[in-house]
Amino acid sequence: MVASVDYNALGFKAIVVNFHGAVLVVTMNRAKQRNSFGDTLPEELIKVFETADRDDHVRVVILTAEPTAPAYSMGTDISTAMADFSRPEGDTDYRDPGGQVASAIYNCRKATIAAVNGHAIGVGMTALQLPFDFRFVWEKAKLSFPFIRLGISPESTSTFLLPRLLGHSRANSLLLTGATFSPTSPLVSGLYHEIIPKREDVLPVALAFAKDIATNTSQISVAHTKGLLQHPGETNEQNHLLDSRTIKLLGTGEDAAEGALAIKERRGPRFNSPLSKNWHPWWRPVDESRPKAKL
Incomplete structure (x- = not known):
């Protein structure tokens, strides 16, 4: 790419x-x-x-x-x-x-x-x-x-x-x-x-x-894992729900299929799915009222 x-x-x-x-x-x-x-x-x-x-x-x-x-x-x-x-x-x-x-x-x-x-x-x-x-x-x-x-x-x-x-x-x-x-x-x-x-x-x-x-890693998985670490819930149950939804979203994607295939074929993964088309930041609502950066 x-x-x-x-x-x-x-x-x-x-x-x-x-x-x-x-x-x-x-x-x-x-x-x-x-x-x-x-x-x-x-x-x-x-x-x-x-x-x-x-x-x-x-x-x-x-x-x-x-x-x-x-x-x-x-x-x-x-x-x-x-x-x-x-x-x-x-x-x-x-x-x-x-x-x-x-x-x-x-x-x-x-x-x-x-x-x-x-x-x-x-x-x-x-x-x-x-x-x-x-x-x-x-x-x-x-x-x-x-x-x-x-x-x-x-x-x-x-x-x-x-x-x-x-x-x-x-x-x-x-x-x-x-x-x-x-x-x-x-x-x-x-x-x-x-x-x-x-x-x-x-x-x-x-x-x-x-x-x-x-x-050797999926940039989609990296991005979503970072999101989960940065935006945790306040209870174990909330984190269970956060994890579950993300697992479901990523588990149906092309990178998950490639990861499974790589294991089956005993080779390294070839993750090519673009993050720009596979980003699901559902835990992070956009706050339009936040002040814009000034430099």
Whole structure:
């Protein structure tokens, strides 16, 4: 299947986009600024993840930094942030750019991977890691949620995502101290799919993992499983109903038939059904009153 979008024509400057089969690798291109969260980076990340979400050719998206960059991301560009705070919108109208990026990544129906091949501070830990499905990290990366040491509050929906990933106790320890920690710290145990000794190996290891997902899983199943995980019911019975309806919807589809046939023929599956024509987000009603994103 050929990509339905010419990503090179989208005018990206802060990111570089490359395909490895059905895996889209997005590399932050602000090494001189230590990949700080400024200039056009936020809006370009939103655009690339929203575009990948609609592109049936894309099955996995990886975000990473150049291997020679001084950091994965050292946080928000202070000058950009101060200008952002001075906008004329009222307090209730302000929209955190990091939160908008986090939402674009979190809502992407494709499998998403953060290949953290350098130090990650602030937004480098929040928007550029927490909303991803999988995280691979360099063993010697320095990590921090420094907000309370800067006189500001956590951003990028981290107060929602971090407790869901690690529990409230560890989220408290990370967000209410602002301390610097390593990927091997017990505080982040379970956050990373793999901790990798050599910095230059982070992307290759993540890419091999991504290619396995792209080759051997149904993007329809991935999308619906993500939806169920992100929108659970409040009781066991509600989740039973959610699961049952989704099982029924997907069980009658072409990918389910292909999966059964692949087992019967003792071969790998060839899932080719497009997500764009097989998406049933019945658990997530659209709220048209929700404020539009502002960048």
